[in-house]
Amino acid sequence: MTTIVTLTFDGQPLTASPGQSVGAALTDAGVRSWRTTRRGGRPRGLFCGIGVCFDCLITVDDVADQRACLVPVRDGMVVRSDSDE
Amino acid sequence: MSRYDVIVVGGGPSGLAAAAAASGNGLRVALVDASSQIGGQYWRRPSDQAAAQQGTTLESLRRRLIDVDHYPEHQVWLLEPGGEHSLHLAPVHESVRTAAPPVLRARSLILCPGAYDRQLPIPGWDLPGVMAAGGVQALVKAHGVLPGRRAVVAGTWPFLLPVARQLAEAGAEVVAVCDANSLAGWLRTPLGAMAVPAKMGEAVSYAAAFARHRIPFRTRTIVASIEGGDKVDAVRLRKVDRAGTETLDGIDLVALGWGFTPSLELILAAGAATRVDLDESLVAVVDSWQRTDVAGVYVAGEATGVGGALLALAEGELAGLAAARDQGRSVDRGRAGRLQRQVRRGRAFATAMHRAHPLPPDWQDWLEPDTTVCRCEEVTVQDIRDACQSLGAVDARTAKLLARPGMGWCQGRVCGFASAKLAQGKGKRLAVNDLAPMSKRSIAMPVSLERLATDEAH
Amino acid sequence: MTTPDVLIIGAGALGAATAWFATRAGLSVEVVEQGQVASGTTSSCEGNLLVSDKEAGPELDLALLSLAAWREELGEHGSLWEFEQKGGLVVSSTVDSAAGLAQLAERQRIAGVEVLDLAPEAIPDYEPHLTRELSGAAFYPQDCQVQPMLVAAHLLRMARERGAEVRTGTRVVGFLRDGDRILGVRTDRGDRYGGCVVNAAGTWAGEVAALAGVEVPILPRRGFILVTQPLPPTVFHKVYAGEYVASTQSSGEGLQTSTVVEGTQAGTILIGSSRERVGFDRSVSPRALREIAAKALVLYPSLSRAKVMRSYLGFRPYCPDHLPVIGPDPRAPGLWHAAGHEGAGIGLSAGTAKILVQALLGEATDLDISPFAPERFAMMEAS
Numbered sequence: 046m047t048t049i050v051t052l053t054f055d056g057q058p059l060t061a062s063p064g065q066s067v068g069a070a071l072t073d074a075g076v077r078s079w080r081t082t083r084r085g086g087r088p089r090g091l092f093c094g095i096g097v098c099f100d101c102l103i104t105v106d107d108v109a110d111q112r113a114c115l116v117p118v119r120d121g122m123v124v125r126s127d128s129d130e
Numbered sequence: 131m132s133r134y135d136v137i138v139v140g141g142g143p144s145g146l147a148a149a150a151a152a153s154g155n156g157l158r159v160a161l162v163d164a165s166s167q168i169g170g171q172y173w174r175r176p177s178d179q180a181a182a183q184q185g186t187t188l189e190s191l192r193r194r195l196i197d198v199d200h201y202p203e204h205q206v207w208l209l210e211p212g213g214e215h216s217l218h219l220a221p222v223h224e225s226v227r228t229a230a231p232p233v234l235r236a237r238s239l240i241l242c243p244g245a246y247d248r249q250l251p252i253p254g255w256d257l258p259g260v261m262a263a264g265g266v267q268a269l270v271k272a273h274g275v276l277p278g279r280r281a282v283v284a285g286t287w288p289f290l291l292p293v294a295r296q297l298a299e300a301g302a303e304v305v306a307v308c309d310a311n312s313l314a315g316w317l318r319t320p321l322g323a324m325a326v327p328a329k330m331g332e333a334v335s336y337a338a339a340f341a342r343h344r345i346p347f348r349t350r351t352i353v354a355s356i357e358g359g360d361k362v363d364a365v366r367l368r369k370v371d372r373a374g375t376e377t378l379d380g381i382d383l384v385a386l387g388w389g390f391t392p393s394l395e396l397i398l399a400a401g402a403a404t405r406v407d408l409d410e411s412l413v414a415v416v417d418s419w420q421r422t423d424v425a426g427v428y429v430a431g432e433a434t435g436v437g438g439a440l441l442a443l444a445e446g447e448l449a450g451l452a453a454a455r456d457q458g459r460s461v462d463r464g465r466a467g468r469l470q471r472q473v474r475r476g477r478a479f480a481t482a483m484h485r486a487h488p489l490p491p492d493w494q495d496w497l498e499p500d501t502t503v504c505r506c507e508e509v510t511v512q513d514i515r516d517a518c519q520s521l522g523a524v525d526a527r528t529a530k531l532l533a534r535p536g537m538g539w540c541q542g543r544v545c546g547f548a549s550a551k552l553a554q555g556k557g558k559r560l561a562v563n564d565l566a567p568m569s570k571r572s573i574a575m576p577v578s579l580e581r582l583a584t585d586e587a588h
Numbered sequence: 589m590t591t592p593d594v595l596i597i598g599a600g601a602l603g604a605a606t607a608w609f610a611t612r613a614g615l616s617v618e619v620v621e622q623g624q625v626a627s628g629t630t631s632s633c634e635g636n637l638l639v640s641d642k643e644a645g646p647e648l649d650l651a652l653l654s655l656a657a658w659r660e661e662l663g664e665h666g667s668l669w670e671f672e673q674k675g676g677l678v679v680s681s682t683v684d685s686a687a688g689l690a691q692l693a694e695r696q697r698i699a700g701v702e703v704l705d706l707a708p709e710a711i712p713d714y715e716p717h718l719t720r721e722l723s724g725a726a727f728y729p730q731d732c733q734v735q736p737m738l739v740a741a742h743l744l745r746m747a748r749e750r751g752a753e754v755r756t757g758t759r760v761v762g763f764l765r766d767g768d769r770i771l772g773v774r775t776d777r778g779d780r781y782g783g784c785v786v787n788a789a790g791t792w793a794g795e796v797a798a799l800a801g802v803e804v805p806i807l808p809r810r811g812f813i814l815v816t817q818p819l820p821p822t823v824f825h826k827v828y829a830g831e832y833v834a835s836t837q838s839s840g841e842g843l844q845t846s847t848v849v850e851g852t853q854a855g856t857i858l859i860g861s862s863r864e865r866v867g868f869d870r871s872v873s874p875r876a877l878r879e880i881a882a883k884a885l886v887l888y889p890s891l892s893r894a895k896v897m898r899s900y901l902g903f904r905p906y907c908p909d910h911l912p913v914i915g916p917d918p919r920a921p922g923l924w925h926a927a928g929h930e931g932a933g934i935g936l937s938a939g940t941a942k943i944l945v946q947a948l949l950g951e952a953t954d955l956d957i958s959p960f961a962p963e964r965f966a967m968m969e970a971s
Contacts, residue, residue: 062274064176069273077258077361083818083855084508088360090258091277092505092544094265095171096164096222097246099539099576100505108224110817110895114265116223117166208874218874399872507854521625521741522754528624531631531737534854539817541898572872576817576895579859582881583892585874 052122054079061118068094068101068113071124079103079113079126102127132231134160134199136453137217139206139396140242142170143187143439144431144446148240150194151450155459159198160234164205164222168192170244171264172439174272187443201230207577208585209399211424215239218585220577233586238426238453239400241414242446243393245432247289248411250388250493251503251511251548254356263293263387270296278383282365284308284353285387286487291336293385298343305378307340308351310370310388310490354496356384370490388489391547392433395571400427404562407435408484410547412565418470420449421456428453436484441476444469494556503552504545506538514552527567529553539576542568592618592753594948595772595782597760597796599623600630601736601934602926603788604743605941609661611750613945619744619752620773620780622759626740628790629933632902634813634850634858635669635736636826637935640676640703640728641833644695646959647911651932652700653955654939655730662938665746669738670853676731677706677714679722679887680830686724689830693726702729717822717890731826733850736934755780760789763800763923770800770922784948786924791905793913793927797962802919805965806928808903810869812862812876814884817895818855822888826850829887832861836931837910841865845879847887857894859884861931868903904930914940914960915947924948925962 050061054071061070068091071079078088080102092100094114101113104125134157138149141163153159161168169175173188201219203226208218217234247262254260259278261269263285269275281302283294286309294307340347350370357364357377362384366375394404394412402422403415413436414422414429421428430445448469451461499512517523517533526549529535535549536542542549546568550560594610596603599621607617621627637658642648658671680686693703706725711718714727744754755777762774764781772781787804789796794806828848835846841864848860862876877899885892905928907913913928926944929936943953 062176065273065275069269069275072269072277073273073275082508087256087508088258089256089505091261091265091269093246093262094268095246095262097540098262098505098544102539105223105225108893111223114268115164116225119225208872208877210872210874216874517741521738521745522748522756523625523741524756525624528627528737531626532741537854539897572899572901573896576897578893578895579814579816579881579885580892582814582877582896583885584882585878 050118050120052118052120052124054124055126063118065118066114067103067105067116067118067122067124070118071113132160132234134158134234134236135457136238136240137162137234137236138240138242139217140170140244140431141165141168142242142244142431142442143172144442144449145170145240145242146188146191146195147443147446148242148428148430148450149198150191151447152240152453153198154194155451155454155461157454157457157459160201160236161195161198162201162204162206162217162219162230162234164203166202168195168200171268174268176272176274202228204230205575206396207573207575209396209574211400211427215400215426220575220581238428238457240428240430240449240453241396241400241433242429242431243396243433245390245392245436246543247387248389248391248547249386249544250489251497251501251545252353252356252386253498253501254358255386256502256505257356257358257362258360259358259362259382260356260384260386263290263385266383266385267293267296270300276300276302278302280305280381281383281385282306282308282353282378282381283385286310286489287387287389288483289387294345295336295339295343297385298339298345302383304343304345305381306346306348306367308348308353308367310350310352311487312349352490352496353384353386370492389487390432390436391543392436394433394569395574397422397429397433398566398570399574400424402427402429404566406560406562406565408481409436410560411436412562412569419452420445421452426456435477435480437476437480441473441480444472444476448473491557494552503548504535504538506540507534509533509535511552514549518553523553526550526553526564530567536568541571590616591781591783592616593783594786595620595780595784596786596788597773598628598788598790599625599740599744599754599756600628600788600790601626601740601937602790602929602940604740604747605937606786606788606926606944607747607752608743609941609945610948611747611752613949615945615948617747617752618780618782619754620758620760620775621754621756622792624756625744625754626737628792629902629904630736630740630790632900633736633931633934634848634860635734635739635934636932637732637734638676638826638932639696639701639730640678640726641828641836643692643833643837644699647932648696648699648701649955650936650939653943654936655732657938657942658732661942665742668742670735671732672734672853673730673732674825676728676826676828677725678728678828678830678833679711679718679725681722683723685830689724689726692833703727704729715824715827717888718827719887719889733826734934735853739934739937760796760799768921770920784922784924786926786944788926790927790933791903793905793925797925800920800923802917802923802962803966804913804925804928804962806905806907806913807865808868809906809930810862810864810866810901810903811860811931812873812880812899812901814859814877814880814896815898815900816857816859816891817897819857819894821851822891823849823851823857827887829883835861835863838863839908843873843876843879845876845883847883849884849888856897857891865906870901872899872901905933906930908965912936912940912960913962914944915957915962917962919963
């Protein structure tokens, strides 16, 4: 079992521990928001942290609108911020 | 499609206890849970840490689940009640590898959906760096991540204490823990404290930890507003009964919780009767065997009334025994009687907790007109007031349909309580009819059109 | 306390529009409603103002009149209820259905409807995400959409500003009469009188009429709508499959589904439609949801990963001949009806209210209301 997982966030490499969520990995890397709201353009990141609030939606491996707090990191994962265009 | 004698939804203390009891009494049991590992929010731990390290209760439960079919990382998106109940499942995210059958059916359902932090809107609460207290705990405990260096923990309810302690032990500076209530409120309820004496020991250990980490505990204090541009920078505090604020600068994390909101959508989908608990949460009505008024549907844990893990364990086991008994198995009546007494004691303790931690009666006055209430649809306090004052909404459902709070991604999970209170105005208690429209979710979890289109036919 | 000129039963789109047109004509108005503002079928529909789905005849004439009322009398308020003239696109996937649509379009043109026939290669200019497997389409630029709850709530607000009284949570349990003549209603919160009583109780209008001793055969016809997550603009018009028209005109009891897809200003996409006669059964039907989703994906394959956030159901007020019931009821003098518009009540509300108020005032109506006569069913049976 690997002890370090490497993923990319908006093209930047990021390391995480196996079993961490994408949201946890981003938080650990100092990233606090990765989405803006549809109307006000307000930044959003983790809020409830347990899959309830859907604030932390993110694109993982080209699949949009995944809850960052629930998706576990995987080696080679490509994570993109959603501009919610 | 797979058939079981009983399906348990939720892998926290009540769900595990229910599954173990039902399985131990000879029923064929399925356990559906959103998480990849059993334990729920209560027994969160890093994924590489075995259940054994969490202590004996979880480990002993785990050993009793050997004959249970566990479907992790799945959520129910549709509950269809009937003579035989059907649960339609979907994976919680797209990279789930263990596919569960799309539909599970069983004569009995034990619903243990748990609860999440209740929130009240606060000016600035939608800034990154503001999180639900439970989310902060999950990051620290399960993911080993410290979401901030200088933290404020605020709201009400004893749950703020472990969150503050875990933050401090993980290396954060906890600048303030603010409870809107006073400790005196707790001391006024000796019945509650006596009912579960172990809890007093817990309180003493928190006091010691707070002293060790020099965590300032402020009673009768709330967060008046959270300041920042694209993230939290500062927090303004005020006393509940006094004007004037104090600003704490250089804050990068605010953890908020005002008690808990049980997840009621599956219970409502089953058609079970609900009531409003002391804390104004919508909860299931159950009898002394955890049975709802819908044949074959049982509820255990926070969804019968927020009361903590010990109560949830007793209720879960009782529900498992009840399902077995109702399906003609002979169960240990002595054990059931003991559990029923535990539940009554736990309920008395929970009542005392709720009495000691009410929401501040004036919280609606602290909001600004432009304070966001619904984070998903960006509905403000003023939007809801307009729907009520100029468009004639006098109830939560109409306010929701006109102003859209609770109409976004989370379907009112976060703002449902506050929206219902705002629609109602100050000084009244919510009724079932105020809360049910904010808690009902025809589709319990968002599901892709493709999955819907290929859903299994009868 | 004075007796209002008009006592309206129902605070949905029909009752609200009637209140607005009546107060505008200087009549005093009171509205009683068993639930809340817009809490019946008005809160569980899409808010369509369509001419495209109507066969030439009285309903289409009413739709055209109604459309004019939305644009003229109500035009200045359009932004309050998200009025949008988005246009409707009716698509056909087979050569036969394309021929059927072309014939329908021809009859509609004669009645005054604008229709553009589109060749398959022109369709992507209108709807780039629509499947390319289509044999043709017709574009109806006059089709519009509104947010129906906001329609009812704002019309009632404006009526209140002209003195109308709105009593919600007030259920009609009987009628007050003097001989045959209707004087008012008995409610669970006291008696309410009116110079005349307008039954705008939507799907419940048949039950209300029965309390007055008259039969108006309005029955619930259940429909589900799926609501997707907010998405970037994907569906630009109201898009529906040709068989939708046949489906609206059918009368079967069993489940029928036909595709309707449209975007909203909130970013969600509304996906319908289903029809079944199951009384007021509010349980979710997985089969209806599945069929609606599957058929929608045939038209919009690119939506397969879009998440459905919720579904809702409503009960269309269905009449056996698919025409609404509008006008005075000779069997109960003083009682008027404005109900039974099936799936078209929001769109038809403005025109219905306009001609109903004209008739109430004894003026010539802009449209002959005799095809909508409440007593027509009894006459049909007798003949």
